[in-house]
Amino acid sequence: MNNNKLxxxxxxxxxxxxxxNTLEGIxxxxxxxxxxxxxxxxxxxxxxxxxxxEEENKVICFPLIIRKISDSGFYDATSVYGYSGPLQKNIxxxxxxxAFSEALNNYxxxxxxxxxxxxxxxxxxxxxxxxxxIGEIKRLWKVVNIDLTIDLKKQRxxxxxxxxxxxxxxxxxxxxxISNSASSIDDFVDLYYENMNxxxxxxxxxxxxxxxxxxxxxxxxxxxxxxxxxxxxGEIISAALMVKTNDxxxxxxxxxxxxxxxxxxxxxxxxxxxxxxxxxNKTYFNLxxxxxxxxxxxxxxxxxxSKDYKPFKIWKHIVNNDAYDSLVEQYATSDCDSxxxxxxxxxxx
Numbered sequence: 001m002n003n004n005k006l007x008x009x010x011x012x013x014x015x016x017x018x019x020x021n022t023l024e025g026i027x028x029x030x031x032x033x034x035x036x037x038x039x040x041x042x043x044x045x046x047x048x049x050x051x052x053x054e055e056e057n058k059v060i061c062f063p064l065i066i067r068k069i070s071d072s073g074f075y076d077a078t079s080v081y082g083y084s085g086p087l088q089k090n091i092x093x094x095x096x097x098x099a100f101s102e103a104l105n106n107y108x109x110x111x112x113x114x115x116x117x118x119x120x121x122x123x124x125x126x127x128x129x130x131x132x133x134i135g136e137i138k139r140l141w142k143v144v145n146i147d148l149t150i151d152l153k154k155q156r157x158x159x160x161x162x163x164x165x166x167x168x169x170x171x172x173x174x175x176x177x178i179s180n181s182a183s184s185i186d187d188f189v190d191l192y193y194e195n196m197n198x199x200x201x202x203x204x205x206x207x208x209x210x211x212x213x214x215x216x217x218x219x220x221x222x223x224x225x226x227x228x229x230x231x232x233x234g235e236i237i238s239a240a241l242m243v244k245t246n247d248x249x250x251x252x253x254x255x256x257x258x259x260x261x262x263x264x265x266x267x268x269x270x271x272x273x274x275x276x277x278x279x280x281n282k283t284y285f286n287l288x289x290x291x292x293x294x295x296x297x298x299x300x301x302x303x304x305x306s307k308d309y310k311p312f313k314i315w316k317h318i319v320n321n322d323a324y325d326s327l328v329e330q331y332a333t334s335d336c337d338s339x340x341x342x343x344x345x346x347x348x349x
Contacts, residue, residue: 009053009054009055009099009103010051010052010053010103010104010106010107011051011052011053011054012049012050012051012052012107013049013050013051013052014047014048014049014050016035016036019034019035019050020034020035020220022050022052022061023050023061023087023220025059025089026059026061026087026088026089027089027246028087028124028125028246028247029061029087029124029245029246030082030083030084030121030123030124030245030246030248030250031082031218031220031221031243031244031245031248031250032079032080032082032083032084032121033061033063033084033087033121034218034220034221034245035048035050035220036218036219036220036221037080037082037218037220037221038063038065038080040211040214040215040218041065041080041081042065042080043067045067045068046065046066046067046068047065047066048063048064048065048066049063049064049066050062050063050064051063051064051104051107053100053103053104055099055100057090058088058089058090058091058095059088059089059090060086060087060088060091060100060130061086061087061088062085062086062087062104062118063079063080063084064077064078064079064116064118065077065078065079065080066111066113069114069327069344069349070349072323072327073112074112074113074114074320074323074327075111075112075113075114076113076114076115076116076117076342076345077108077113077115077116077117078116078117078118079117079118079119082119082250082252083119083120083121083122083123083250083286083312084118084119084120084121085118085119085120085121085124085127085131085315086118086124086127086130086131087124088125088126088127088129088130091126091129091130092126092129093126093129095126095129095130097129097130097131097132097133097134100130101133101134104134105134105319108319109319109320113319114318114319114320114323114324114327115316115317115318115319115320115324115341115342116135116315116316116317116319117314117315117316117317117341117342118314118315119312119313119314119315120137120312120313120314120315122143122145122286122310122311122312122313123145123248123284123286123310127313127315128313131315134317135315135316135317135318136315136316136317137313137314137315138313138314138315138316139311139312139313140312140313140314141289141290141295141299141312142289142309142310142311142312143286143287143288143289143309143310143312144286144287144288144289144299144302144303144305144306144308144309145284145285145286145287145306145308145309145310146274146284146285146287146305146306146308147283147284147306147308148249148274148277148278148282148283148284148285149283152275152278155274155278155306156271158305158306158307159304159305159306160304160305162304163267163304163305166263166264166267166268167267167268167271169263170228170263170264170265170267170268171268173230173231173232173263174228174229174230174231174237174263174265174268175228175229175231176226176227176228176229176268176269176272177226177227177229177236178224178225178226178227178272178276179224179225179227180216180222180223180224180225181216181225182213182216182217184225184227184239185209185212185213185216185225186209187225187227187236187239188212188225188227188239188241188255189209189212190255191236191237191238191239191254191255191256191257192207192239192253192254192255193206193255194255194256194257194258195254195255195256196255198258212241215241216241220245221243221244221245222243222244222245223241223242223243223244223252224241224242224243224244224273225239225240225241226239226240226241226242226269226272226273227239227269228265228266228268228269230260235257237256237257237260237263237265238254238255238256238257238260238265238266238268238269239254239255239256239269240252240253240254240255240266240269240270240273241253241254242273244277244280244282247281247282247283247284248282248283248284248286249273249277249282249284249285249286250286250288251270251273251285251286251287251288254266254269267305270287270305273285274305286310287302287305287306288302289302289312290302314341316341318342324342324344327342327344328342328343328344330344331344331345331346331347331349332344332346332347333346333347
């Protein structure tokens with residue numbers, strides 16, 4: 001890969017200081033855009049890059065993970081787990097992205113990147129405008145946001161009666177600890193793994209303890225481990241990772257002991273972070289959506305806190321149709337979900 005070289009007005013950044021300085025120059029970004037999270041997320045043989053495009057006073061930044069396609073001379077690009085997509089500065093609805101589109105595609109062609117996928121971030125403005133007519137943007141579902149700009153009392157009034165009842169009961173029975181120390185990781189990991197076992201999660205959700213240690217030590221964002229302690233026994237019965245970047249708080253991962261599910265202590269942890277984040281003048285508290293982007297039980301649980309829904313979208317772009325079709329013919333089988341992208345990776349290529 002040819003890094004730190006200009007292609008037209010496009011620069012490829014892979015060094016930490018320059019990456020973070022570039023994000024800070026943009027101003028509004030989420031932890032999913034950071035160097036630390038990208039390097040934590042990528043596999044050993046993958047490469048994390050930040051594309052930076054400049055046009056007059058306008059700037060676009062696009063973080064991606066570049067992957068080699070096995071047994072071929074080609075690569076593809078994808079986003080990290082979570083909500084990523086392009087960042088921008090000084091771009092509005094009047095922006096014409098023709099020059100950006102040309103520079104972006106020239107880069108992909110030069111580097112033999114045949115397809116690109118990214119989940120978009122509901123809290124980053126004008127991603128649709130930046131990517132207009134480049135590939136396809138598809139709305140999948142929606143995520144739940146707690147609007148932290150409104151009064152604390154009003155926020156709570158928007159809770160469902162069920163959620164209020166659970167929180168009231170949990171506050172009597174539990175204490176809350178907020179930590180970002182390595183000593184709290186063991187408690188979190190045990191609960192998280194128990195949760196993954198209970199829901200028969202896919203293997204790629206079983207992050208290692210080393211992963212979590214690196215996660216909470218990330219310098220480009222702030223992670224709080226929020227724990228519920230059952231007063232009567234001193235047991236830690238529920239834990240969640242909450243990640244704060246600029247004015248955005250993300251409810252990232254969590255776990256609860258099976259025998260305490262009846263208390264629904266995760267509601268208390270969310271409520272506590274809502275209060276803390278509001279007092280710190282944060283703007284958004286993203287609870288995420290449901291499994292598989294559907295109106296399932298998980299989404300109903302999250303929407304019991306708020307009805308401030310944000311659209312969740314993905315972006316798909318085929319750069320080289322001939323190479324893409326050839327790989328699909330070679331690797332995709334009849335039982336593949338035709339909506340999977342890129343389709344040639346549907347069987348784990």
